[in-house]
Amino acid sequence: MGVPQQQPPHPAWSGQAGEVQDPPAPERDLVIDLARFFCLALVVVGHTMMVSPVLHADGTVSTENTLARQEWFEPIIWIFMVMPLFFVAGGITGLQSWRRLRARGGTGFEFAQARLLRLIRPAAALLAVMFAGLWAARLFGVEPQVVELIVTGAGMPLWFLAAYLAAQLNIPLLASLHDRSPWLALAGLTAMVVAVDCLRGGLPILAYANIIFLWCAVQQLGFILADAPAHKPSASTLVGIIIASNLLLALVTGLGLYRGNMLVNLNPPNLCLLILGVAQGAALQLARPVLTGVAAAKWVRAVVGLAGRRAMTVYLWHLPLLAAMSGLLLLTGFPKPAAGTAGWWWSRPLVLFGIVVLLVPVLAVFGRLEERPTASAHSRRRPAAAVVTAVVVVFIPVADAAFNGLTLGLLGGGAACFALAVLLLGRIPVAAAGGTKGPLPPPPLSANVEP
Numbered sequence: 311m312g313v314p315q316q317q318p319p320h321p322a323w324s325g326q327a328g329e330v331q332d333p334p335a336p337e338r339d340l341v342i343d344l345a346r347f348f349c350l351a352l353v354v355v356g357h358t359m360m361v362s363p364v365l366h367a368d369g370t371v372s373t374e375n376t377l378a379r380q381e382w383f384e385p386i387i388w389i390f391m392v393m394p395l396f397f398v399a400g401g402i403t404g405l406q407s408w409r410r411l412r413a414r415g416g417t418g419f420e421f422a423q424a425r426l427l428r429l430i431r432p433a434a435a436l437l438a439v440m441f442a443g444l445w446a447a448r449l450f451g452v453e454p455q456v457v458e459l460i461v462t463g464a465g466m467p468l469w470f471l472a473a474y475l476a477a478q479l480n481i482p483l484l485a486s487l488h489d490r491s492p493w494l495a496l497a498g499l500t501a502m503v504v505a506v507d508c509l510r511g512g513l514p515i516l517a518y519a520n521i522i523f524l525w526c527a528v529q530q531l532g533f534i535l536a537d538a539p540a541h542k543p544s545a546s547t548l549v550g551i552i553i554a555s556n557l558l559l560a561l562v563t564g565l566g567l568y569r570g571n572m573l574v575n576l577n578p579p580n581l582c583l584l585i586l587g588v589a590q591g592a593a594l595q596l597a598r599p600v601l602t603g604v605a606a607a608k609w610v611r612a613v614v615g616l617a618g619r620r621a622m623t624v625y626l627w628h629l630p631l632l633a634a635m636s637g638l639l640l641l642t643g644f645p646k647p648a649a650g651t652a653g654w655w656w657s658r659p660l661v662l663f664g665i666v667v668l669l670v671p672v673l674a675v676f677g678r679l680e681e682r683p684t685a686s687a688h689s690r691r692r693p694a695a696a697v698v699t700a701v702v703v704v705f706i707p708v709a710d711a712a713f714n715g716l717t718l719g720l721l722g723g724g725a726a727c728f729a730l731a732v733l734l735l736g737r738i739p740v741a742a743a744g745g746t747k748g749p750l751p752p753p754p755l756s757a758n759v760e761p
Contacts, residue, residue, distance in 0.1 A: 313409065322442075324727075339402070339403070340602065340605035340606060340614075341370065341526055341598055341601045341602055341605055342402055342403060342610065343346075343605065343611075343614045343615070343618050344596060344601055344604065344605040344610070344614055345395060345399050345601075345623060346396065346399055346618060347613070347614045347617050347618060347621075348392070348626060349392040349393075349395055349396045349399075350617065350621055350625060351527050351617075352390055352392050353392070354624070354628050354662070355662060356377065356390065356664065357628065357629055357632060357720055358632065358658050358661045358662045359376065359377040359658055360375045360377045360378065360634075360664065361373065361375075361377060361632050361633060362374045362375070362376040362631075362638060362649035362650075362654070363459055363633075364488075364649065373459060373462070374649050375507065375573075376649040376650050376654070377680050378571070378573055379456075379650065380650075384570055384571050385492070385570075386557070386601050387571065387572045387573060388556075388572060388586070391572040391573070391576070391583075391586060392590070392623070393470075393576065393583065394584070394586050394590050394591075395585030395587070395591070395594065396526050397477060397525050397528040397529050397532065397587065397588040398528060398529070398531050398532040398535065398587055398590060398591045398594065399475070399532060399594075400474065400477065400478065400529055400532060401477075401528070401529035401530060401531060401532020401533050401536070402532040402533075402535055402536045403532075404478055404481045404529065404532070405481065405485055405488070405532065405533045405536045405537075406536060407421070407481075408421055408481050409485070410486050412482075415462075417448060418482035418483070419692075419694045419697045420700065421481070421482055421700075422479050422482075422697050423483065423692055423697050423700075423735050423736075424706065425475070425478045425479060425481075426479075426697070426700055426701065426735055427732065427735050428680065429471060429475055429478075429622060429730055429734060430471075430575075430704055430731055431679040432622050432623050432626055432676060432679045432680055433468070433471055433622075433626055433727050433728055434725060434728035434731075434732055434750055435676050435679055436626050436627060436630065436727040437480070437721055437724045437725035437728060438729070439720040440461075440721055441718065441721040441725050444457050444460060444461065444718055444721070445489070445718065445722075448718070452641075453641070456637040456638070456640060456641065457637075457718065459633055459636070460630060460633045460634045460637050461716050461717065461718055461721060462633065462715075462716065466539050466629050467625060467626045467629055467630075468711055468712075468716070468724075469521075469577070469706055470613075470625070470714060471626070471708065472521065472705065472708040472709075472712065473522075473525045473579075474523045474525070475705075476521060476525065477522075477525045477526050477528075477529045477702070478529075479701065480522075480526055481529075482483075484526060484529070484533070485533065488530065488533045488534075488537075489726060492533065492534055492537065492620070493534075495530060496527065496530045496531070499523055499526055499527035499530055500527055500528075500581075500584065502523040502525045503520055503524050503527055503580070503581050503584055504518075506519050506523060507520070507580050507581055508519045509709075510676060512631065515713075517578040517580075518578050518712065518713075520578055520579050520580060521578060521579060521712075524569070524579040524580065524581075524583060524584060527584050527587075527588045528583065528584055528587040531587050531588060531591045534591075535591055535594070535595060537596065539585050543595070545596060546573055548592045548593075548595055548596040549592075549596065551588065551589070551592040551697070552581070552592045552593055552596070553590035555585050555588045555592070556589055558585055559582060559585045559586065559589075562581070562582065562585075563582070564711075568580060568581065568582050572586065582658070606660060619675040619677070619680065619681055620673050621680075622674055622680055623672065623673055623677050623679070623680055624669060624673070627669060627672050628665055628669060630733045631668045631669065631672070632661070632665055635661075635664055635665070636661075638644050670723075692734070692735060692736050696734045696735065697735065699732040699734055700730075700731040700735050701731075703727045703728075703731045703734070704727060704731045706727060707720060707723055707724035707727045707728075709726070711724070
């Protein structure tokens with residue numbers, strides 16, 4: 311796979327190691343870029359077939375998940391539940407990023423600083439704009455239920471942000487465990503996932519602990535793939551892993567230990583998604599020779615590169631925009647076919663087109679927030695206390711939204727917390743050309759292996 315050679319174990323967060331030469335700038339992993347683009351596109355398309363607000367005769371508004379009501383959907387989602395694949399890809403690039411930063415003398419706190427800024431700056435903008443816009447809508451008399459529908463649309467992407475941040479911020483620690491014993495580290499996380507699943511019946515709130523354990527375990531699969539020698543395991547072994555994983559998934563769902571609907575298994579996450587992640591990671595490795603050729607095509611590289619630079623903005627904004635468009639259409643006389651009818655299904659391409667059109671100005675205005683936030687080579691690094699405080703500040707509103715639901719007031723509070731975290735984190739010093747200071751190597755740097 312062309313990944314860096316494994317280095318001797320280092321302290322997980324200190325980064326204090328002997329002098330090592332700067333590693334060469336890595337080549338862009340086009341297959342991982344393509345996999346991420348596929349995941350993002352599938353999520354956006356899937357959401358256009360799920361959100362279906364209904365305006366009732368008494369003026370109330372409810373929402374239906376039309377796709378989830380289809381009988382054919384449950385087996386299909388086994389194939390198209392791509393969230394595990396996204397975390398596998400994040401594990402591959404995250405491990406590479408941490409090892410490069412560590413080799414330059416960087417610490418786990420600097421890694422956390424970069425990861426937090428990369429993710430929360432776009433989210434802070436989304437929450438601030440939504441709070442201001444929806445507050446103004448309430449003042450102008452828009453129905454509270456329509457406002458609540460749009461608020462709910464913002465809440466769904468935030469759970470992913472929380473899960474992804476939790477997994478990425480643990481990379482320095484998990485990478486240290488992986489360097490010592492990769493399979494033991496994965497087994498330990500898997501055991502924690504199973505333990506939570508076993509105890510969640512008596513204490514339902516405990517199930518949310520798997521937002522950390524489950525997604526860290528799936529991310530650990532990416533670590534293993536990142537260190538896999540080229541062309542290994544063999545194709546027959548990978549096919550066997552895919553078949554065995556799906557048979558195990560069929561067994562645990564067939565026995566009634568878990569639901570067969572992967573959307574149900576997603577919130578809160580459980581062991582099924584780890585098993586699915588094993589199958590998807592093996593499939594990615596098996597398909598790598600073919601995907602390498604596809605990803606190398608110029609037009610594919612152009613499309614994937616353009617989308618990849620703004621992927622978090624697309625993910626965070628597409629569902630609120632979809633909810634806003636759907637909610638506002640309820641207030642007009644625009645034809646609204648009943649959910650699940652032929653007319654409704656035929657309207658989905660138009661809905662997708664509408665979301666793409668709305669995303670264009672959003673990407674133009676807010677997409678730059680995803681660019682790597684760097685300062686001069688002589689900027690001071692943030693103290694560890696500032697990074698830890700920023701993590702706490704970010705997770706307070708996210709946890710509140712997860713347990714109590716997102717409200718208009720929480721949107722405003724979340725925007726303030728995220729903005730405070732950005733101020734606490736500052737900007738990231740980049741190394742001067744030919745120098746060794748700064749946690750980030752000189753540009754250009756591949757987007758999928760940042761920071």
